[in-house]
Amino acid sequence: xxxxxxxxxxxxxxxxxxxxxxxxxxxxxxxxxxxxxxxxxxxxxxxxxxxxxxxxxxxxxxxxxxxxxxxxxxxxxxxxxxxxxxxxxxxxxxxxxxxxxxxxxxxxxxxxxxxxxxxxxxxxxxxxxxxxxxxxxxxxxxxxxxxxxxxxxxxxxxxxxxxxxxxxxxxxxxxxxxxxxxxxxxxxxxxxxxxxxxxxxxxxxxxxxxxxxxxxxxxxxxxxxxxxxxxxxxxxxxxxxxxxxxxxxxxxxxxxxxxxxxxxxxxxxxxxxxxxxxxxxxxxxxxxxxxxxxxxxxxxxxxxxxxxxxxxxxxxxxxxxxxxxxxxxxxxxxxx
Numbered sequence: 452x453x454x455x456x457x458x459x460x461x462x463x464x465x466x467x468x469x470x471x472x473x474x475x476x477x478x479x480x481x482x483x484x485x486x487x488x489x490x491x492x493x494x495x496x497x498x499x500x501x502x503x504x505x506x507x508x509x510x511x512x513x514x515x516x517x518x519x520x521x522x523x524x525x526x527x528x529x530x531x532x533x534x535x536x537x538x539x540x541x542x543x544x545x546x547x548x549x550x551x552x553x554x555x556x557x558x559x560x561x562x563x564x565x566x567x568x569x570x571x572x573x574x575x576x577x578x579x580x581x582x583x584x585x586x587x588x589x590x591x592x593x594x595x596x597x598x599x600x601x602x603x604x605x606x607x608x609x610x611x612x613x614x615x616x617x618x619x620x621x622x623x624x625x626x627x628x629x630x631x632x633x634x635x636x637x638x639x640x641x642x643x644x645x646x647x648x649x650x651x652x653x654x655x656x657x658x659x660x661x662x663x664x665x666x667x668x669x670x671x672x673x674x675x676x677x678x679x680x681x682x683x684x685x686x687x688x689x690x691x692x693x694x695x696x697x698x699x700x701x702x703x704x705x706x707x708x709x710x711x712x713x714x715x716x717x718x719x720x721x722x723x724x725x726x727x728x729x730x731x732x733x734x735x736x737x738x739x740x741x742x743x744x745x746x747x748x749x750x751x752x753x754x755x756x757x758x759x760x761x762x763x764x765x766x767x768x769x770x771x772x773x774x775x776x777x778x779x780x781x782x783x784x785x786x787x
Contacts, residue, residue: 455698458653460621461592463523467492467695468677473527481722484518490692498554501530501539523549531566533584544589555597558630569630573601582618592621602631609649616650624655643673655679663697686742713774716743
């Protein structure tokens with residue numbers, strides 16, 4: 452029995468709405484490509500500052516890059532000036548994006564201090580102007596990601612969701628925390644039902660969904676139409692595909708074998724080098740190596756050693772040695 456149904460985001464049908472969350476510094480094109488291969492209803496780019504998008508900085512261009520296998524592509528924008536958000540949305544439309552997602556959920560101090568992200572939940576008139584300008588600027592469907600509110604004294608997500616619906620937004624995602632919680636405590640999936648009850652749009656529940664059981668519980672408590680998985684996918688690009696299978700009444704695929712995981716890590720590492728260049732690729736990939744190897748025998752020693760190395764060929768050799776030492780008997784490698 453399926454626990455989840457298809458949803459529409461404008462002309463885009465998402466058959467199984469299990470979505471990879473946008474995460475700065477994590478969900479770049481290499482990671483999203485791997486996740487999509489294993490299965491994802493939709494992936495969303497890293498948050499891109501609207502001003503950086505307009506100026507086409509190197510970083511914004513890298514964040515906006517996508518692989519054809521990801522289509523339809525959802526591009527997430529953040530900003531605090533309606534006119535600049537509108538201009539950035541138009542640029543993404545011209546570049547081939549299928550969906551524009553507005554970030555009103557990021558809790559990071561640098562973003563909040565710039566009056567973007569979750570700080571907009573303290574200024575609903577400005578939030579309304581941003582949404583209106585973005586929706587009017589493009590022919591694409593616009594979606595919105597938010598938190599429950601700024602703090603527990605101002606849980607205004609249902610109000611903002613109603614505003615967004617009235618301005619023509621097509622879908623709402625709610626992370627079940629306030630901005631002031633950052634990532635502490637636990638996500639309140641049950642609160643998301645208040646947003647679902649307030650609007651007719653599809654609602655996606657987000658926060659602390661790290662397993663199939665989490666996804667089922669989050670759906671049951673929130674009444675949401677789908678789930679968005681973020682940190683649960685760290686080092687596990689196959690998790691979203693497993694959740695998709697389970698929520699549609701199928702047996703979830705097993706985790707890849709250790710030999711297959713070795714091939715995935717190698718491929719991911721090489722894709723990052725290709726996108727970012729040698730030095731930046733080596734540095735940015737370290738966190739992924741930590742997540743992939745977490746829980747494996749003596750992985751802390753490996754992480755401590757590999758984090759000191761700046762030469763990519765040496766790192767690849769260390770990756771090979773780490774996995775080969777743990778394989779014992781050889782297992783079939785992942786097909787290319």
